Amino acid sequence: MSKGPWRTKPDPTVKGMPGGVPFIIGNEAAERFSFYGMRSILVVFMTQYLIDAAGNDATLTDESAKGVFHLFVAAAYLTPMMGAIVADVLFGKYWTILTISLLYCLGHGLLALMDVGPHIEAWDMEPFLYSGLFFIALGAGGIKPCVSAHVGDQFGSGNKHLMTQVFNWFYFSINVGAAASQALTPWLLQKFGPWLAFGLPGALMALATFVFWLGRHRFIHVPPSGLKFFKETFSPAGVRALLNLSPLFLLFVPMFWAIFDQTGSAWVIQADQMNRDFGIVWLPSSIQAVNPVMILLGIPLFTYVVYPFMGRFFEPTPLRKIGIGLFLTAGSFAVSALIQEPIDAKQSSIAETVYADISTELRDPALAPSDTAQLATVARTTLGIAEKHLDPSVLTSALGADVGSFSSLIDEDRYRGLLPAESEARALQETGAANLRDAFATGAGAEWTDERFAEFGLTHWTAARATPDDVLITVISPAAIASLLGQLGSAEDPDLASAVKVARTVWLGSDGKSDEARIVAYLDEMPSIFWQFVAYFILTSAEILVSIVCLEFAYSQSPRKMKSFVMGVYFLGVSLGNVFVSGVNFVLERLKGEDGTNPLEGANYYWFFTIAMAAVAVIYVFWSQTYKGETFIQGEGDDDADVVHAEAEAEGTEKP
Structure with missing residues (x-):
């Protein structure tokens, strides 16, 4: 039943909730708060706050900031594969989560400390920024594939019926943590500065690590499988499943996330140019908080209303849901392009007005x-x-x-x-x-x-x-x-x-008045932030149809022992999408002309990604017609199958 101080298997006679579950849920909620809080303010920080040791401006251009942001996100989703292998082969899930969480805390600490340097003229912000992001990417990605699997490890045959309920609470806490952090952290940045805006997520990550450590004697510690992991993972059936799923992971999933993750970069920059007085005056980066709220409301809506409605006209298979979601993703960025069109026109108009005033009056x-x-x-x-x-x-x-x-x-x-x-x-x-x-x-x-x-x-x-x-x-x-x-x-x-x-x-001018009135009128005509909420609604609907369904589909198409590895490959697709966006923005930065513009200035940038997403969606339609996968139905005694079933019942509401 156990080896050493740890229990390695759940007690089949236990009928109630496993004792370690509250510690895992508390840890995950605090960790997600820290990650999404820090992530939500990155672009604003890099474009408006970054200075050197002497207090001189060191901010990045919009293109460079977007490039760095998506390179960081790409790194955060590249490391899950590493975390899964380390946990399953070497150290087990508990020690992997605990050790990598300490690196995670170090990254947050570096981000909080970077604001101290300019105040004492001791160091530039940039080295602390990039080193902090490196450790956070290593930490966030490294523990990502381990935590939900660690939840499943806590259940035995006597209480596996509670697993769905626990995963519901698990994913609910994740989305609540994400929404709270995305609403609060931008306000902290504006009100108190980077030290607290980055420091609070760091403190929450330290708390998450401490809470997880407190539960060490209550957890079930499943030992690593060693090299047996590779033999089981790369069986003939496993390799066949990977080949079948590779287009989904390497083309369609990356393009979806290339669009979706720009809610933290391009959409933040766009929001800064809009009239954000809608109920309250929104901060540009706090609008991201609507996504996890919409997810929590949208999942039951799709489960009990949208999918049954689809069923009246066609069978809503996973492949069809994903296809609809890809087209909706393109539609969300088309809305962003339409928002940007009048912004570009107004900015051009005011630039000409100001130049005329300077050259004449x-x-x-x-x-x-x-x-x-x-x-x-x-x-x-x-x-x-x-x-x-x-x-x-x-x-x-x-x-x-x-x-x-x-x-x-x-x-x-x-x-x-x-x-x-x-x-x-x-x-x-x-x-x-x-x-x-x-x-x-x-x-x-x-x-x-x-x-x-x-x-x-x-x-x-x-x-x-x-x-x-x-x-x-x-x-x-x-x-x-x-x-x-x-x-x-x-x-x-x-x-x-x-x-x-x-x-x-x-x-x-000589009257001291005319230009102010003209500029205020210009601002009055800027698009309302309401239209970005519309784009968020469309994109969140696409997320439910693509991200959640895609994970469930991939699980059903993979052998039992490949569950964690398949999750890692899926996250690799997220990474590839962000690499693409980062590359586009770094190229645009190099292509800037003497006037500071690039070939995809303004709305053209959004139309470029809209067309790319639409093209990928069309390709997906043809691929899905030819897909011939292999569905793996797990046995009743299959522990991994119980975890997969519980996660599916929980509607997969975790934000990747």
């Missing part, structure tokens, strides 16, 4: 033509049309402004720019008045007039131009925009203060 006779061109570049940059940075040297050259009293800091939204003196910027942050702290580079004539912030020495401004040649540039907060609308004769709308997120820069 705001042209300073003292500036050389090259300086005027620099000024236009800065305008497009700070409007989020190209790079997202203000360069103090360019402003000094173009404006002739005295920037000696300004500090180059990171604002509350981690949007980098020229700021007032540090004490003033901190006061603005403490009042909660600005998601972007006010930034000013002026001639001699700017003055503060708004009495609401007078006690902090920070008031709204008016442009009192000392000479006709003075030019004022400012990055203003949403609160300041609302105040300005009031000065222009519009009713002050407090909701507008939190809704305006795109207008980073305002150029003032």
